[in-house]
Amino acid sequence: MEIEHLPWDSDFFRKKIGKVNIPVLGHFDSCAFKKNAVKENYDLIYIFKYDNILNQQDISIANLELVDIMITMSKSFDKKECKNMNFELNYLHKN
Numbered sequence: 001m002e003i004e005h006l007p008w009d010s011d012f013f014r015k016k017i018g019k020v021n022i023p024v025l026g027h028f029d030s031c032a033f034k035k036n037a038v039k040e041n042y043d044l045i046y047i048f049k050y051d052n053i054l055n056q057q058d059i060s061i062a063n064l065e066l067v068d069i070m071i072t073m074s075k076s077f078d079k080k081e082c083k084n085m086n087f088e089l090n091y092l093h094k095n
Helices: 007-013 030-039 056-061 079-083
Strands: 017-022 044-049
Touching: 007 017, 030 044, 030 056
Parallel strands: 017 044
Antiparallel strands: none
16 A cells, blocks of 8 residues: 655655545555555555545554544525525526
8 A cells, every 4th residue: 555755744744744545445455554654654644535434443453543534515505595594605606
């Protein structure tokens, strides 16, 4: 499993930082990850997985200390709904 080094982040935070992108339906090899992370002496590694979250066993084997889940949601509003809201929404006008 390849860990991509992030030079700008590493220089800015003065820590060796990398990232791993796990493709959709891809497998996270926790043993290979841990081996490479230790060998390359990373201080912080971002792991991006887009289709579902890592399972607890992989998290435990890889010794991941911080796991954060980010969810992106969206909702469409029509013009009438926007007028009755307590906040302002910027929306695109459809012709």
